[in-house]
Amino acid sequence: MMFIEENCERCGSCLSKCPYLDVSEEKAKEEIIKMIETRTASEFLDDCLECAYCNTICPTKSNPRELIREITIKAIREKGLLGLNLMSDQIPLNRATISLGFESETKQKNLKDYLHPPKSEKMFFLGCSLSYRHTDLVNSKILDEFPKIGGLKYCCGGYVKNFGTEEVILKGKALLEEFELFGVSEFIIICPGCTRMMKDVYSNLIPEFQEKIKVKTFSQYLIEKYHNDELTFTNKIRKRITFHDPCAWRSLDSEVFDAPRELLEILGVELVEMKHKRKKTLCCGSSCMYSKHERFKEVSEMRISEAEEVEAELIAVSCTGCLALAKPSRNKNIETYHLLELAQIAIGEKPPHRTIEISEKLNDLVNKTINENPYLIKDKYLIKDGKIHRVQVD
Ligand code: SF4
Ligand code: SF4
Ligand code: SF4
Known part of the structure; x- marks a missing residue:
């Protein structure tokens, strides 16, 4: 675009x-x-x-x-761009790798599997957040059918968009080469940012990418399983719920927006719509959550007030970034859940729902790491011809 x-x-x-x-x-x-x-x-x-x-x-x-x-x-x-925000395995300390300092052993063990999945035509694509931060969410029977691929090596490359179209094409081609080694032709994607990169950005810039890689969101996958009688949601969720569409989907087709709504109805939910929805969704504020607290408060409250207007008991999200709404919405007596958690509850699992606890622990960990390594908020990097270079600072 x-x-x-x-x-x-x-x-x-x-x-x-x-x-x-x-x-x-x-x-x-x-x-x-x-x-x-x-x-x-x-x-x-x-x-x-x-x-x-x-x-x-x-x-x-x-x-x-x-x-x-x-x-x-x-x-x-x-x-240049701060290394903290570069989700590359060439940057030793970024927001993803710092997160390994919390529940390290389990995460490292899972990462070994995500970085070395067996060959498969279909795979679950995790992206960074589900590999390093909100790792609980993928620990479920509903994501057991295919291998999971994740870790920084297989980040969707969203950060490369900051360096221009040529770099995006190089990143997309490099990822495609890696994917071909696994014989994969379809990803079921959890993260909306990764969905946009594969379904919109790479597919529009790289014809082979569009030919070789099909993409489905996890909501579309679960709906298909349900209609094929391969998945039963016995614990119906009898709550009044609104769905918050992520900004990352704004450029995608309407079927992507339909799927979470259909899934929620299958789960037994009474679905209510906020004033701003689908392509016209409002932002959750996660981009300024750590850097500008007052601003985050204003932006998140603007969104939550629309959920209050329709008397929602719960906000469902499909993006771990949008889980930023969890704490401010709880202050208004509205819980924020990831759709995956709701699907897990509906099949009888008990997801730990530790969103707020995990975000706070990780936030403390990032601040502590920055205090111990002040260069992290100074060192910047450039990407040129697919290679990352540190910018020399005086
Ligand atoms: S809103 Fe008006 S100024 Fe802005 S891009 Fe569109 S036409 Fe141009
Ligand atoms: S969109 Fe997903 S994979 Fe891409 S940078 Fe964000 S979390 Fe990582
Ligand atoms: S904050 Fe305003 S100007 Fe910036 S991308 Fe959103 S709508 Fe556009």
């Missing part, structure tokens, strides 16, 4: 109607012209959550989020 400059009418609506920026119509018109002409942005864009809601506002479908991305890429190519 690219910014379509020739379609843009310079109306500024993408900025003035953004739910998260405070920009007048007049200022927005001036700003968008400046952004297009100079590929730079003013400070107010520091508050941008990169949620892509503006793509759904734009009357000419010009993809303004991609203009913002171009500007960010330009800055990152000059200054």
Whole structure:
């Protein structure tokens, strides 16, 4: 997806109607012209959550989020990206590997399996968060049919988008080569970010990727199993639940949005919809959860207030990032559960539901590691021709 400059009418609506920026119509018109002409942005864009809601506002479908991305890429190519945010096995300490300091033994044991899965035409694709952070979620009978692939070596490569299209193509081709060694032709993906990378980004940029790799979300997989009488949900969940769509799905087809809703109905749920849903979903705020506490509070409360309006007892999410809603929603007497947990309860399992506890422990661990290694919030890296280089700092 690219910014379509020739379609843009310079109306500024993408900025003035953004739910998260405070920009007048007049200022927005001036700003968008400046952004297009100079590929730079003013400070107010520091508050941008990169949620892509503006793509759904734009009357000419010009993809303004991609203009913002171009500007960010330009800055990152000059200054580099913090190693903490680079989910690569070439960076010894990043948010994923730091997480290994908590429940290390079990995680290391599972990672051995995820990094060396047996050959299989179909696999569950875990991504980083489910391999390193919210690892409880995949510990279930419902994800036993095929091998699981995960760990940093098989990260979807979402971070490479910060370095431009050529780097994304190189990463996608490198992953495809690895996947071919396993003989895999279909992934059942848990993480919405990974779904977007495979179903949208790589498939659109690399024709062989689209030909060789089919992708299904875990909701689509569970629905199929249910309709084929291979899975029974006996413990119906009789609760009033709303589904929070992740920003990462915004560019995907409607069937991806239908699946979690159908799954929830199969589980026995009374489904209620928030005002902003599907492609027009609002952000959960996870991108500023650790760096800007007040901002996170505002953004998450904006989302949770919509769940309160429809009197939901519970918010269901499909993204571990969106589990950021768990603590602020509990403060409003609404629990936040991952859809996988709800499916596990419905087959009679007892998932530990440790979302808040795990997030807090990992947050403490990241802060402690940064205090002990202050270079972690200084050292930056660039990716060029598929290779990672540390930026020299004075
Ligand atoms: S990406 Fe989100 S926060 Fe940023 S301008 Fe667009 S709508 Fe606003
Ligand atoms: S990208 Fe769309 S909303 Fe933004 S200024 Fe251009 S036409 Fe208007
Ligand atoms: S989208 Fe998934 S695999 Fe990709 S960086 Fe995020 S957690 Fe890792």
